[in-house]
Amino acid sequence: MDTATQPAGLIRPLSRSVLPVLVVVALVAAGAFSFAVAGSINIPIVIVVGGVVNLALTYVVSRRAEGHRRAVDRTATSVITTLMVAALVPLLSVLWTALSRGTARFDLELFTETMRSVVGEGGGAKHAIIGTAIITGLASLMAVPIGTFTGIYLVEYSRGGRLARVTTSMVDVMTGIPSIVAGLFAYALFSLIQGPGARSGFAGSVALALLMTPIVVRSTQEMLRLVPNELREASYALGVPKWRTITKVVIPTAVAGLLTGVSLSIARVIGETAPLLVAAGLAQDTNLNPFSGRMTSLPVMSYYGYAAPGFPPEADYERGWSAALLLIVLVLVIFTVSRILARVLRPKGLR
Amino acid sequence: MMSETAQGTEENVMTIDDAKAPTGDHGITARDLDIYYGDFLAVRKVNMAIEPRSITALIGPSGCGKSTFLRSLNRMHEVIPRARVDGTVLLDGEDIYGPGVDPVVIRRKIGMVFQRPNPFPTMSIAENVLAGMRLNAKRLSRSAADDIVEKSLRGANLWDEVKNRLDQPGSGLSGGQQQRLCIARAIAVEPEVLLMDEPCSALDPISTMAVESLMLELKSDYTIVIVTHNMQQAARVSDRTAFFNIDGTGQPGYVVEMDATEKIFSNPSQQATSDYVTGRFG
Ligand SMILES: Nc1ncnc2c1ncn2[C@@H]1O[C@H](COP(=O)(O)OP(=O)(O)OP(=O)(O)O)[C@@H](O)[C@H]1O
Ligand SMILES: [Mg+2]
Numbered sequence: 001m002d003t004a005t006q007p008a009g010l011i012r013p014l015s016r017s018v019l020p021v022l023v024v025v026a027l028v029a030a031g032a033f034s035f036a037v038a039g040s041i042n043i044p045i046v047i048v049v050g051g052v053v054n055l056a057l058t059y060v061v062s063r064r065a066e067g068h069r070r071a072v073d074r075t076a077t078s079v080i081t082t083l084m085v086a087a088l089v090p091l092l093s094v095l096w097t098a099l100s101r102g103t104a105r106f107d108l109e110l111f112t113e114t115m116r117s118v119v120g121e122g123g124g125a126k127h128a129i130i131g132t133a134i135i136t137g138l139a140s141l142m143a144v145p146i147g148t149f150t151g152i153y154l155v156e157y158s159r160g161g162r163l164a165r166v167t168t169s170m171v172d173v174m175t176g177i178p179s180i181v182a183g184l185f186a187y188a189l190f191s192l193i194q195g196p197g198a199r200s201g202f203a204g205s206v207a208l209a210l211l212m213t214p215i216v217v218r219s220t221q222e223m224l225r226l227v228p229n230e231l232r233e234a235s236y237a238l239g240v241p242k243w244r245t246i247t248k249v250v251i252p253t254a255v256a257g258l259l260t261g262v263s264l265s266i267a268r269v270i271g272e273t274a275p276l277l278v279a280a281g282l283a284q285d286t287n288l289n290p291f292s293g294r295m296t297s298l299p300v301m302s303y304y305g306y307a308a309p310g311f312p313p314e315a316d317y318e319r320g321w322s323a324a325l326l327l328i329v330l331v332l333v334i335f336t337v338s339r340i341l342a343r344v345l346r347p348k349g350l351r
Numbered sequence: 352m353m354s355e356t357a358q359g360t361e362e363n364v365m366t367i368d369d370a371k372a373p374t375g376d377h378g379i380t381a382r383d384l385d386i387y388y389g390d391f392l393a394v395r396k397v398n399m400a401i402e403p404r405s406i407t408a409l410i411g412p413s414g415c416g417k418s419t420f421l422r423s424l425n426r427m428h429e430v431i432p433r434a435r436v437d438g439t440v441l442l443d444g445e446d447i448y449g450p451g452v453d454p455v456v457i458r459r460k461i462g463m464v465f466q467r468p469n470p471f472p473t474m475s476i477a478e479n480v481l482a483g484m485r486l487n488a489k490r491l492s493r494s495a496a497d498d499i500v501e502k503s504l505r506g507a508n509l510w511d512e513v514k515n516r517l518d519q520p521g522s523g524l525s526g527g528q529q530q531r532l533c534i535a536r537a538i539a540v541e542p543e544v545l546l547m548d549e550p551c552s553a554l555d556p557i558s559t560m561a562v563e564s565l566m567l568e569l570k571s572d573y574t575i576v577i578v579t580h581n582m583q584q585a586a587r588v589s590d591r592t593a594f595f596n597i598d599g600t601g602q603p604g605y606v607v608e609m610d611a612t613e614k615i616f617s618n619p620s621q622q623a624t625s626d627y628v629t630g631r632f633g
Pocket of ligand 1: 388391393411412413414415416417418419420431601
């Protein structure tokens, strides 16, 4: 019988503790299955089998206790939750791997030493940390103003004209550029300017700026579109000129989102390896001059540590993992700072 | 004196060759005003004299162009891409669409209150009131600013409710309070004319009464034009009423007639007006 037609009093909802019990039962069953089939606890197998068993259990138990409609509702909720957990698994796995392997060399030396004349043990990532800061910083200096102003133009000034349409589709195309192409472009450009084979931090930041700009344009556009038109009209109706309306009403209202967009774009490029490999190259020592000489960044250091380890290779592996862990920490720091800034700058009324 | 009537047919819907453009005193006269969205003619051939220091109500069925016409009176219409007008609008005898007239200056003289309250979310209550000056980077001494805030909020009947939380966000107020805050913001810049597009449509009856009595107070200083769907409201507050109508979707709206409010509601000259105000359509 359909529960919808039952008097409300007859429905006995499942108690809250039942569903977690089902999850545990499903996971234990899946673990046993995994052990039987693969001879060990294999996490992907446990997740997939456990998810399916849990879905079936949830439906059957809920159907018996609560009827068809509720059972379907619970099953749908479980499907969504299971998929979310499944999406989290790779993320957690990456984090766990970086943590477990990266902490061995995550010491003070990592921040104070370079790789200059280091063979085997010891050495650090100081040169790569400085390189990443310089390259990403210069890239942001180029991409953030260009991208933000382009976004402002597209949303606030262009009235759907041809220039706007061409710009928008160029931005779309740019979003899809493989990063190695940006790197090759920068490499070729600086080969023409500085002579063949020239690699420098600046060439790397040009490549990164190419990748960042469309992201910043896109996020700026989206954030400005979120600002209700009524606010612009309210400002115009007070006799405020357009440029003041943009600088004093539109941008302050959207500033939290704009900052988040910028930090997302930085996070997106700070881990880029391929373009920097090509355009900025590898160096063993600190190079503070972005315009001449190779400059190493964290992802490139990490890559070479694994691709071309010295002897003993473990030392390079460990440094590589520490560099990777440091990158993750950097991205987290960038996000946290931007979250805090966004909270501070958020429109008062929405707090 | 000004008793324009019209015949709701093609050509010239209304003639006001006898309508003297009021000079000084902040009256508005529209002459042969066609209003377009791109190629779409939304309102045609409006001739209307809005008397200074009085309340003029614009009524009519949905989509007949009341908001469009109202927005063309302070050049807010052209904020919409490809929107334009044809004809003249005189403020104190001067064409606001004349060559070399800066729309920004016109909007400082002709303020506007919108249907939905729209306080600036980044600003406090006091900052919202001062927005017209602050956004224009006008320098104000602290005491002058405080005076303006108090005067405008008192003017908008809001002072007592917010005087203890002037530095709190404007969007933390109730809808009715927000609308009165928007009115305070509009009158803080001391415009000559106040345009209100359904200012009470989002408000409860008590806030509506507050806004209405506010309008009656304000009319000794301001020329007020109000769009409303509420017949009682038009009858309660306005001195003169203009009835807009539309012959069908895709057709332009036009003014059927404009007259003293009692006449429109008791004995209009057009059948369409009488049908509308008695609720037979619209
Ligand atoms: N932004 C716009 N772009 C194109 N056409 C518009 C726009 N705004 C309004 N219109 C059209 O102009 C005509 C008049 O609209 P308007 O908003 O002035 O009507 P209204 O009398 O204010 O109606 P309501 O009482 O529902 O507010 C309508 O046909 C409408 O579709
Ligand atoms: Mg309207």
